[in-house]
Structures are given as structure tokens and as C-alpha cells.
Amino acid sequence: MRRLVLALVSAAIAGPALAGDVTVEVRNQAGQPVRDAVVMIRPSGGLPPGTPMKVSWPMVMAQQNVSFQPYVLIVPVGSSVSFPNKDKVRHHVYSFSTAKRFELKLYGRDESRSVTFDKPGAVSLGCNIHDSMIAFIYVSDTPFAAKSGPDGVAVVRSAPAGGATLAVWHPDLKARAAIARPLPVAGAAQRTSIVLDLKPSITR
């Protein structure tokens, strides 16, 4: 019995901290839902020790039908992203962004390259051959991140309870950096909303 009590006590101390899903509804200044927004929760005290810098979606930025797929990809800092070419034509992917400058010289069908993103921030991608190819990789300093869907809703899974900042970025944001405001995380399911001041869309 005593052993059981000790086990329970140590499990309570070492066990996972309270966490909850945070649902964020993203809208523009006209009240319309905004898709492809990068929604991040940054715990005020830093990330809990041992938090894996991982997300649940693939770290892949494909080139398909002469466009990048997806349009916005969120990756935690330190991630290696693969860039498979699924087209018959060759692409020449590049970025001049401060968070990551790189160039993947012409490569063809069913070839892939990978790039490691080691600094947080927005990385805008282009193709030297096809000017219409535009996409963004957002390198997040927190793994508690999610992208809004067509309904403008993003769900950040299992955010640790406590003081935190809600930060949101979008390719059409008027501000240069992600906008942020305090958001205490309850440790249970919670819902909030945020309005973004957007420029006319650059791509659609």
C-alpha cells in the first residue's frame, strides 16, 4: 500500500502537466473566416522541459501541378522539410527570407531535396522558373501550433496550462511580424477568437 501511495505521488509530480485543446477562430477585418493562418501558443515560462518539437502533419512541401502544396506549412524550429517534385517539369525552389535563405537548383520528377529550418519566422518560397509558384513555411518556436482551415478555425492540441501568449501569422498580414496577445491556457478545452488586419490577398 505504501509503495502504491509513493508511486501515485511520484506519478503526480512527474506526470504530464495539465493541458487542453485551444480552439481559435480567425477572422479578417470584414468578419470573414481566414484560412491558412498560423496559430501558435507560447507558454510564458518557456516550453515544458522535454516537450518534443514535433507536429502531427508531414514536413513536406511538394511541387505538384506547378504549384506548391501546401500553401502554408508550419514546422517547429529545427525541422527538416522535404521538397519532392511530383511534376514532369523541373523546378528551382528558392527563398530570400531572413529566417532561411536557400536555393534548390533545378531538379526533376520524383527527385527530392531537404532543407533544415533552424531559425523561427516566415520563409516565403518561390520558383525561378514559375513566377506563379508561391508558398510559405512558418518556422515556429513552439510545437503548440495549428493552421486554420477554410472555416477559419485552428485547434492547437494539448497546450500546457498556465500563462501563455497567442501569436498568429498570415501571409497577407499588414503587420510584418506575427501579432500576439496574452492568452491564459485553462488546461481544458477552451475557445477564443482573433481578428487579423489583412492586405488584399497576394495570391487569391
Ligand SMILES: [Cu+2]
Ligand atoms: Cu517551378
